Amino acid sequence: MTTAKRDAYTPETLLSVAVQVFNERGYDGTSMEHLSRAAGISKSSIYHHVAGKEELLRRAVSRALDGLFGILDEEHAREGRSADRLQYVIRRMVEVLITELPYVTLLLRVRGNTSTERWALDRRRDFDHRVADLLRAAADDGDVRGDVEVRLATRLVFGMINSIVEWYRPDGRGAGEREVGDAVVRLVFGGLRKAE
Amino acid sequence: MTTAKRDAYTPETLLSVAVQVFNERGYDGTSMEHLSRAAGISKSSIYHHVAGKEELLRRAVSRALDGLFGILDEEHAREGRSADRLQYVIRRMVEVLITELPYVTLLLRVRGNTSTERWALDRRRDFDHRVADLLRAAADDGDVRGDVEVRLATRLVFGMINSIVEWYRPDGRGAGEREVGDAVVRLVFGGLRKAE
Incomplete structure (x- = not known):
């Protein structure tokens, strides 16, 4: 997975990365830190799009x-x-x-x-x-x-x-x-x- | 699950407890500490029976x-x-x-x-x-x-x-x-x- 630029991020691409991480690590085993690293954007950038990992789960x-x-x-x-x-x-x-x-x-x-x-x-x-x-x-x-x-x-x-x-x-x-x-x-x- | 006495433990009963814990927590998420608590015996008692959790997995x-x-x-x-x-x-x-x-x-x-x-x-x-x-x-x-x-x-x-x-x-x-x-x-x- 290449590291995407922050500007390129949409709720849709973030969701796609999150689902991949949830499937690999399990939802329980995934932290916002894991999501931030996989997406290549900061945690605060993620919070700009969603309230937290449970919202990503709900959307997915x-x-x-x-x-x-x-x-x-x-x-x-x-x-x-x-x-x-x-x-x-x-x-x-x-x-x-x-x-x-x-x-x-x-x-x-x-x-x-x-x-x-x-x-x-x-x-x-x-x-x-x-x-x-x-x-x-x-x-x-x-x-x-x-x-x-x-x-x-x-x-x-x-x-x-x-x-x-x-x-x-x-x-x-x-x-x-x-x-x-x-x-x-x-x-x-x-x-x-x-x-x- | 009742806490069994150490003397009552056999490799068979230990195996049955271990499988239950592995299925609940996932094998990766299970530590010897979890097994010890679930079995109600000390870690050293477990090591008396098996070399470690991987041996329990293999037997199971x-x-x-x-x-x-x-x-x-x-x-x-x-x-x-x-x-x-x-x-x-x-x-x-x-x-x-x-x-x-x-x-x-x-x-x-x-x-x-x-x-x-x-x-x-x-x-x-x-x-x-x-x-x-x-x-x-x-x-x-x-x-x-x-x-x-x-x-x-x-x-x-x-x-x-x-x-x-x-x-x-x-x-x-x-x-x-x-x-x-x-x-x-x-x-x-x-x-x-x-x-x-």
């Missing part, structure tokens, strides 16, 4: 949450059969995870020690419930198997999707966003078993 | 790794069609994850800062490759779909299985070991789509 996880909740407002998530809406939401979740990789990574690592972290956990839970509702509706329509309890299925499907942040590297060498999205949709809906 | 992740690799030596993992062996291994992975929950949790959180952590990551990778080989063989047999790249499918399936450590609670209130195992096998092989 908001970006991830806005991306995820935004999906639910899209046309294909609102209209049509529940199973089709669910499939659309799952594919878009993969896209948001990959597009906003550092922000979603941070969101998934939040633990709940501060009020901002607890708020983020609550919002994550809300999102999980919205997707679980869709899965339940699809099961009620008879389009999705009914022999796996809805909350358990949601947890396992989220486990698969969220694991992407652990191994996805946007360096163009591994699978791309499209390939990962296709794989998740195929596995979540059809499983490994060969289609007859 | 070895327990998880021995459990996982042990699966591959079982009869149903060695004999029969690859797809059946794969299904057996996946079900047994869920059982080992749940039976050895704190040990596997620690294994999955290892980051690679010390030689013991790097060794654990290498062994995890070996295990992943063994399961990927089984998936590849099942695809070659035509029993498993060939339209999802093998390493990608393995990562996503492991993502689903490994997520269990994030939410499984052995308190008897949520899904039990058997129900989680059934759900994972159904979703991994059949997906959400209703069987015709």
Whole structure:
């Protein structure tokens, strides 16, 4: 990372540096001193932009949450059969995870020690419930198997999707966003078993 | 946790306390002082049992790794069609994850800062490759779909299985070991789509 000039700093670039440091050191393990060194600007310059590291955390996880909740407002998530809406939401979740990789990574690592972290956990839970509702509706329509309890299925499907942040590297060498999205949709809906 | 008497301590009980502390504070964030306080015995008593915290980490992740690799030596993992062996291994992975929950949790959180952590990551990778080989063989047999790249499918399936450590609670209130195992096998092989 090159040291940026103070004048070049915007809340946006500061946020991007902060998220990287939070993901490397953990939020608890990050001090304003760490942020100042990583950003190459003084602590007082940081305080010019934000009230402290908790505000940076709130902005960062908001970006991830806005991306995820935004999906639910899209046309294909609102209209049509529940199973089709669910499939659309799952594919878009993969896209948001990959597009906003550092922000979603941070969101998934939040633990709940501060009020901002607890708020983020609550919002994550809300999102999980919205997707679980869709899965339940699809099961009620008879389009999705009914022999796996809805909350358990949601947890396992989220486990698969969220694991992407652990191994996805946007360096163009591994699978791309499209390939990962296709794989998740195929596995979540059809499983490994060969289609007859 | 009650404070145990020094005489009552065995390497086994010390290990169990250490794993709990490592999972709560992170391995990097745990000092011998933390271990001594949690175990209710002096640091010198701990050194009577082990050379230091890295030895405790090695023993703890070895327990998880021995459990996982042990699966591959079982009869149903060695004999029969690859797809059946794969299904057996996946079900047994869920059982080992749940039976050895704190040990596997620690294994999955290892980051690679010390030689013991790097060794654990290498062994995890070996295990992943063994399961990927089984998936590849099942695809070659035509029993498993060939339209999802093998390493990608393995990562996503492991993502689903490994997520269990994030939410499984052995308190008897949520899904039990058997129900989680059934759900994972159904979703991994059949997906959400209703069987015709």
